[in-house]
Amino acid sequence: xxxxxxxxxxxxxxxxxxxxxxxxxxxxxxxxxxxxxxxxxxxxxxxxxxxxxxxxxxxxxxxxxxxxxxxxxxxxxxxxxxxxxxxxxxxxxxxxxxxxxxxxxxxxxxxxxxxx
Amino acid sequence: xxxxxxxxxxxxxxxxxxxxxxxxxxxxxxxxxxxxxxxxxxxxxxxxxxxxxxxxxxxxxxxxxxxxxxxxxxxxxxxxxxxxxxxxxxxxxxxxxxxxxxxxxxxxxxxxxx
Numbered sequence: 463x464x465x466x467x468x469x470x471x472x473x474x475x476x477x478x479x480x481x482x483x484x485x486x487x488x489x490x491x492x493x494x495x496x497x498x499x500x501x502x503x504x505x506x507x508x509x510x511x512x513x514x515x516x517x518x519x520x521x522x523x524x525x526x527x528x529x530x531x532x533x534x535x536x537x538x539x540x541x542x543x544x545x546x547x548x549x550x551x552x553x554x555x556x557x558x559x560x561x562x563x564x565x566x567x568x569x570x571x572x573x574x575x576x577x578x
Numbered sequence: 579x580x581x582x583x584x585x586x587x588x589x590x591x592x593x594x595x596x597x598x599x600x601x602x603x604x605x606x607x608x609x610x611x612x613x614x615x616x617x618x619x620x621x622x623x624x625x626x627x628x629x630x631x632x633x634x635x636x637x638x639x640x641x642x643x644x645x646x647x648x649x650x651x652x653x654x655x656x657x658x659x660x661x662x663x664x665x666x667x668x669x670x671x672x673x674x675x676x677x678x679x680x681x682x683x684x685x686x687x688x689x690x691x692x
Contacts, residue, residue, distance in 0.1 A: 495680075502684075503684060504682045504683055504684040505680075505682040507679045507680075510679050521679075553623065566611070566613055566625045566628055567623075570622075572621045
């Protein structure tokens with residue numbers, strides 16, 4: 463597509479429920495990144511994919527968080543047993559490459575997750 | 579570890595005037611990229627300007643320019659002739675090196691007064 467698409471735009475869920483957040487990157491972008499932005503905070507790096515593989519999952523806040531990417535395209539971030547502290551905006555970005563010299567990302571508009 | 583610091587949580591500027599947003603960073607890399615992103619209320623992060631560390635010349639994009647001081651690890655953003663549409667959160671970011679993930683500061687909220 464022309465841009466990075468994220469769905470849903472907003473999600474309200476009850477504490478303890480599982481949620482899935484979707485990111486559809488720009489066609490041809492091999493690198494995909496997930497960030498979390500809590501109220502009044504900067505962007506916290508969660509995970510990145512080069513193709514379908516995620517070399518480093520250490521940024522995920524807990525084992526309730528997981529992410530996958532299939533076909534080198536769409537990625538899904540899953541949060542199990544959601545907690546109120548998971549409430550944040552989840553941003554996805556893609557780029558042509560990863561590694562040194564990343565020319566900069568293209569971001570989606572994010573998913574605002576509210577856990578009640 | 580790389581860190582990016584924005585010491586100004588909020589800034590305000592009068593329309594048509596100039597404002598400078600500060601950013602300092604720490605990295606062990608010899609070559610890297612630095613970025614400024616704008617985030618309006620729509621949440622969409624927009625790349626404003628990019629600087630390659632090995633280039634001494636400061637990057638410029640229309641009304642936006644940077645003052646890059648490599649030795650001081652400083653990377654400030656100057657916005658000239660400020661417009662109401664410039665009101666947003668501005669994030670400074672540094673190339674994270676081998677992973678390619680960007681490290682972001684906590685942002686500066688810019689208000690533009692008419």
